[in-house]
Every structure is written in structure tokens, then in C-alpha cells.
């Protein structure tokens with residue numbers, strides 16, 4: 022990562038880096054400058070400006086005495102067993118938003134990456150109870166007081182291992198998010214279709230042999246993917262093919278997909294039988310016209326056909342957990358009750374709702390229009406009325422980042438990043 026004078030970084034941060042990223046994502050600029058250059062620029066802005074900004078936000082956020090006391094008594098195992106790759110070429114030991122300090126470049130040799138000075142320093146901050154690299158406000162495990170007790174057997178074992186000074190064993194839980202290629206361009210996520218071209222894919226495939234597969238040597242679960250689509254990315258299809266050749270018998274794949282390309286043929290071609298644990302399918306709608314709007318250019322009939330196939334996988338135990346998710350926004354909130362029925366009809370174990378988040382792909386005005394959670398939104402009262410529907414009290418419903426809206430007595434838990442939680 023290039024080093025810039027801190028006053029310059031502060032100046033640009035003051036000018037709002039999200040605007041810069043928003044500009045980079047503008048389709049007109051894509052046409053004019055070419056996607057490869059813009060991707061490189063986007064990665065650079067992210068690493069040089071956004072990361073220091075998030076790190077500073079995490080460092081400077083006010084920390085109350087009650088939270089400090091809670092953290093001194095608790096422990097988080099994630100930096101000891103989880104690694105997440107990103108499309109900017111850096112690796113993290115937790116979600117890069119909650120713990121924005123990278124442990125190093127993905128291209129490093131896996132043992133060196135996993136035991137880098139920064140990785141050790143992050144683990145030390147958990148062991149000493151300060152959690153100083155974690156954002157105490159955005160981390161849902163801190164906010165909802167869901168951390169492990171420091172006195173638990175798992176915490177004591179990891180603390181002892183860390184204090185021994187021996188290299189930490191390679192991660193058990195790997196989240197692959199280093200390719201954004203996807204067959205859809207959902208307006209909540211991106212402003213246009215993105216699929217890696219041949220050169221980019223060749224670079225990613227090189228990484229597969231040199232870094233990704235070695236990083237999976239000790240893993241029990243690999244999540245594919247939080248960045249693009251498990252089936253829409255040729256690179257991730259190659260990763261899956263390599264994993265299912267038999268080289269990783271103890272490793273389960275957790276698929277996170279829009280489901281458009283998840284059919285019997287893909288299951289067979291990728292030799293997925295016996296290799297998949299959980300599946301999360303993001304759907305965001307219960308009706309064809311809404312689906313066509315929020316999951317462009319997705320086809321609802323094709324989705325339903327694929328869901329029928331996935332249901333058979335769940336019924337015969339070929340997958341152990343099925344999760345349908347919806348990003349709740351103005352365009353789809355009326356369909357929340359029907360979405361629970363759709364999930365129930367397809368044998369889903371979990372149906373989760375997460376409120377749409379601001380991203381650099383849409384303007385502030387577009388976000389205000391889509392963010393139905395705001396009391397001043399003109400349709401907010403109607404949204405609150407929809408939340409009263411009996412379907413939403415089902416025990417398979419999880420409320421992700423929408424705890425505040427969960428009907429009383431229902432199941433409220435962190436599901437937005439359920440794929441980041443090891444089983």
C-alpha cells in the first residue's frame with residue numbers, strides 16, 4: 022500500500038472518500054476510462070483512504086466504561102480462526118468494516134500472512150481485553166453483547182496458544198471475497214454488470230494456486246462468496262472445482278449466491294455433491310415484477326425453478342442449512358410476509374431481513390428514498406403496519422440488522438453476516 026503524508030490523507034478524507042468511490046462507480050466514467058483502470062483506482066482509494074478512515078473511526082469512537090468493562094471480561098475467537106479475502110488484494114481476520122486493519126497482502130505466503138506482525142497485534146488486542154482495533158459501534162457482537170466469556174474453555178485455550186508464542190495454526194474459517202464478478206447488477210449493490218475479463222481472471226486463477234488453496238489447508242468451512250456470485254464468477258467456479266476434486270475432504274463449502282445459476286447442471290459440473298454445508302440465497306422479493314427491479318437482470322421464473330431444485334437438496338440432506346435473505350427497502354417491504362411463505366414453501370431453515378445500507382453506488386438522495394426504516398420516510402407508517410403481519414412472527418425469521426423493528430417475542434439475531442460466523 023503506498024504511503025501518503027498524513028495531512029494529505031486527512032484533507033482528502035475531509036472531502037468525503039465515499040464521493041470519490043461514488044464517482045469511480047459512475048458508468049459514464051467506466052465508458053470513458055475503461056474498467057480495468059477504474060477498478061485499480063477504486064482499490065487504491067479504498068486501501069489508501071477508506072481503510073485509514075475506518076481505522077481512525079474505530080480508534081476515535083467514544084468508548085464508555087460499561088463497554089470497556091464488558092470487553093475485559095469477554096473474548097472474540099474470530100481473529101484466531103477466520104480470514105477474509107477482499108478484491109483490493111488485502112486479507113482481514115474479521116469483517117473489514119468492523120475490524121478495518123488488514124493483516125497483509127493476500128499474495129503473501131499463507132503462514133506469513135496468518136502470523137504477520139499485524140495479525141499477532143490484533144490477537145493481542147483481544148487477549149489484553151482492549152479490543153482496540155475493533156469498531157465498538159459497528160461490531161454487532163460487541164453491540165449486542167454476544168461475545169464469548171473469557172472464562173470459557175475455548176477462550177482459555179486460544180489465549181494460552183497465543184501466549185506460547187508459537188505460530189497460530191492456519192484458519193478454520195475462510196471467507197473468499199476477492200472477486201466481484203457477478204451475473205446480476207442489483208441496484209443496492211452496484212451500478213452496472215461486472216465480470217472479470219480474461220486478464221483479470223488469469224491473475225485471480227494464479228492467486229488460486231499460490232495463495233488461496235494453501236490458505237485452505239486447515240480450513241473446515243469456506244464461504245463463497247461475499248463479494249460477487251459463487252456461480253457467476255468463473256474464478257470462483259474454478260476454486261469450487263479445485264476444492265471438489267478430493268484434495269480437501271474435511272472442507273465444507275458455504276454457498277452465498279443470488280441463485281440464478283444454481284441449477285442441477287451447475288451442481289453436477291462443479292461436483293458439489295458431498296462438499297456443501299450451508300447455502301444462502303439472496304432474493305429480495307416475492308413477486309416477479311419486484312424481483313426484476315431489485316435483482317436486475319434476474320428472471321423470477323428461473324429463480325423459482327432453481328429454488329425447487331435446491332429444495333430437493335435440502336430434503337435429501339445434501340445441504341445442511343438453507344437460508345433465504347431479503348435486503349429490505351422501499352421497493353420490496355410490502356412483500357415481507359409473502360417472502361416468509363416463499364421461504365417456508367421451499368423448506369428454508371432461516372429467512373432473514375436486513376435493512377438496506379448506504380453504499381457508494383447510490384447517491385444520498387437515492388438512499389433516503391430507499392431507506393424505509395427512517396421515521397420521516399413517507400411510507401414508514403405503512404412499513405410499520407406490514408411488520409404486524411402474523412407471517413413475520415414465524416420462528417424461522419431472523420432480523421439481522423433490523424432488531425429494532427422485530428415484533429416482540431420473535432427471533433432476533435445477527436444474520437446479515439451469518440456467513441461470517443463459523444458453525
Ligand SMILES: C[S@@+](CC[C@H](N)C(=O)[O-])C[C@H]1O[C@@H](n2cnc3c(N)ncnc32)[C@H](O)[C@@H]1O
Pocket residue numbers: 203207209210246247248249250251277278279301302303304346347348375376377378379380
Ligand atoms: C454482495 S452479495 C454477494 C453474494 C451474492 N451475490 C448474493 O447476492 O447473495 C452479499 C450480500 O449483500 C447484500 N446486499 C447487497 N446490497 C446491499 C445493501 N445496499 N445493503 C445491505 N445488504 C446488501 C446482498 O443481498 C447479499 O445478501
Ligand code: SF4
Pocket residue numbers: 097098099100115116119120152155156160161162163
Ligand atoms: S470486530 Fe467484533 S467480531 Fe470482529 S474481532 Fe472485533 S469483537 Fe470480534
Ligand code: SF4
Pocket residue numbers: 203204205206207210211248249250278279303
Ligand atoms: S447478486 Fe449479489 S453480488 Fe451480484 S449484484 Fe446482487 S447483491 Fe451484488
